[in-house]
């Protein structure tokens with residue numbers, strides 16, 4: 138009989154103890170500033186676009202209290218050589234936002250682990266850790282924003298400045314001649330880049346992709362944009378003819394103009410235009426010629442035949 142009573146009271150005691158321990162103890166330890174009294178931040182995940190990385194998590198809501206968060210990361214080095222230590226991200230220490238810009242901290246192409254915990258001053262949560270690792274090689278790369286400009290006979294492109302990690306591969310071609318596509322690698326963006334010298338009246342198209350050397354990856358290509366090269370050879374032609382200074386020209390001017398324009402159909406702008414355009418650096422419009430080889434090609438294309446040559450060709454063609 139007594140044995141039964143004691144065993145029942147023992148059971149009751151242990152039940153009471155169980156309730157005390159599970160219900161009251163956490164609150165007590167919480168009030169003492171121990172861990173594990175706030176819910177752990179959930180849905181810890183990474184948003185990474187164009188080498189800008191953000192850690193996000195679902196906010197912890199506690200009625201009547203401001204919840205702050207602190208973020209820490211662990212790179213390959215900390216994991217393997219520094220006793221699995223974690224490094225606090227100062228910019229994301231006791232912040233109220235539920236997002237942390239971790240771009241600066243992800244400085245190598247290795248696997249990073251990240252964690253975040255909630256804090257109300259008096260109470261803290263356990264760490265909520267990212268599921269799996271984050272490697273910046275998985276960043277999503279978007280094609281660059283660009284604007285194609287026809288400046289006289291010069292084909293120019295203005296590329297979005299996406300930061301120092303970004304290079305651009307620019308493809309351009311005369312419309313209808315896609316097989317003779319040309320390529321230019323732009324390593325730094327400085328407003329406007331000169332691509333080519335165009336033939337008047339023709340359409341030229343451009344598309345570009347970004348390339349990030351640090352991760353050896355490229356974006357897809359942007360939509361192609363086409364522009365038409367403006368005319369404007371006639372003024373120059375007249376000038377050239379006048380400078381040739383032969384009397385016959387005055388008589389047969391219409392014929393000569395027609396004839397020489399045929400000869401120059403596939404030539405480009407007058408020499409006088411190139412330096413002008415290159416000099417015109419209105420503040421936002423700076424012309425950059427990227428490598429000397431290209432520059433030479435461009436120079437060759439705008440080279441003007443001496444007037445003697447024009448005359449010779451004309452005579453040859455007419456006779």
Ligand SMILES: *[C@@H]1O[C@H](CO)[C@@H](O)[C@H](O)[C@H]1NC(C)=O
Pocket residue numbers: 179180195196
């Ligand atoms: C985590 O994300 C899922 C899906 O987006 C959502 O349903 C859930 O409520 C989130 N958890 C928290 C704690 O907000």
Ligand SMILES: *[C@@H]1O[C@H](CO)[C@@H](O)[C@H](O)[C@H]1NC(C)=O
Pocket residue numbers: 220
């Ligand atoms: C590594 O961590 C363990 C436990 O976390 C600790 O006992 C040890 O002293 C640490 N070693 C170093 C070199 O910090």
Ligand SMILES: *[C@@H]1O[C@H](CO)[C@@H](O)[C@H](O)[C@H]1NC(C)=O
Pocket residue numbers: 189238239240241
């Ligand atoms: C995130 O940090 C990077 C590097 O410091 C900075 O370039 C970028 O503008 C920041 N992004 C935002 C949205 O704060």
Ligand SMILES: *[C@@H]1O[C@H](CO)[C@@H](O)[C@H](O)[C@H]1NC(C)=O
Pocket residue numbers: 353
């Ligand atoms: C970059 O990736 C390409 C394949 O996409 C590969 O052929 C090339 O060797 C890589 N370059 C470097 C420096 O890793």
